[in-house]
Amino acid sequence: MELRKINTRDAYAQWEFTSAQPEDENGFTNKYSGVSYGEYVEKVLPEMIGHEHPVGMPDWFVPQSYYYLWDGGRLIGEFRIRHYLTEALRNGSGHIGYCIRKEMRGKGYGTAGLKLTLDIARKIVPENEIYLSVNKNNAASKKVMLKNGAYTAAEDDGHYYMRIPK
Numbered sequence: 650m651e652l653r654k655i656n657t658r659d660a661y662a663q664w665e666f667t668s669a670q671p672e673d674e675n676g677f678t679n680k681y682s683g684v685s686y687g688e689y690v691e692k693v694l695p696e697m698i699g700h701e702h703p704v705g706m707p708d709w710f711v712p713q714s715y716y717y718l719w720d721g722g723r724l725i726g727e728f729r730i731r732h733y734l735t736e737a738l739r740n741g742s743g744h745i746g747y748c749i750r751k752e753m754r755g756k757g758y759g760t761a762g763l764k765l766t767l768d769i770a771r772k773i774v775p776e777n778e779i780y781l782s783v784n785k786n787n788a789a790s791k792k793v794m795l796k797n798g799a800y801t802a803a804e805d806d807g808h809y810y811m812r813i814p815k
């Protein structure tokens with residue numbers, strides 16, 4: 650099992666994953682849902698790769714890196730790292746977002762993928778803790794976080810705000 654940063658060689662598998670993911674699943678957003686392969690290669694992939702070193706993006710946009718979890722030659726899921734917190738991220742979605750492809754859920758990939766992502770995030774993120782948030786009705790994702798050392802730092806009506814010490 651390995652995490653690979655988004656790249657042009659894996660374009661087809663990345664497109665298959667991204668185009669099939671809905672626009673929002675439990676707060677994991679995807680504005681490229683349903684995109685064609687042609688548009689993915691021409692526009693979306695360069696845009697996503699560019700998010701790591703944003704140019705011409707609005708002030709609120711924080712550098713974001715996309716990683717894919719691979720196992721046995723198969724792309725299993727996506728893990729995103731936002732490099733530092735803004736006020737909105739601190740009180741919202743935090744540093745890391747993730748999604749495992751539907752048919753591969755419940756096999757431990759979410760837990761294993763977050764562990765690998767934390768290894769990278771710990772080197773990037775300047776804050777003392779890694780921030781994550783989860784919808785209160787998303788028990789699987791909360792468990793993924795808890796199994797990676799998270800504690801519940803705060804909550805509101807719909808979310809738990811979780812943190813993992815660095």
Ligand SMILES: CC(C)(COP(=O)(O)OP(=O)(O)OC[C@H]1O[C@@H](n2cnc3c(N)ncnc32)[C@H](O)[C@@H]1OP(=O)(O)O)[C@@H](O)C(=O)NCCC(=O)NCCS
Pocket residue numbers: 674675676677747748749750753754755756757758759760761782783784787788789790792793
């Ligand atoms: C949340 C998600 C990433 C979990 O990935 P996964 O690969 O299924 O997670 P794991 O297999 O590592 O399971 C983690 C734990 O959750 C448990 N779990 C799985 N589905 C569950 C469910 N519906 N209710 C309660 N617990 C559940 C598992 O049993 C496991 O616990 P265990 O090890 O004690 O058995 C995946 O469901 C997903 O991609 N969901 C859609 C997007 C999303 O919600 N992203 C997170 C936003 S915060």
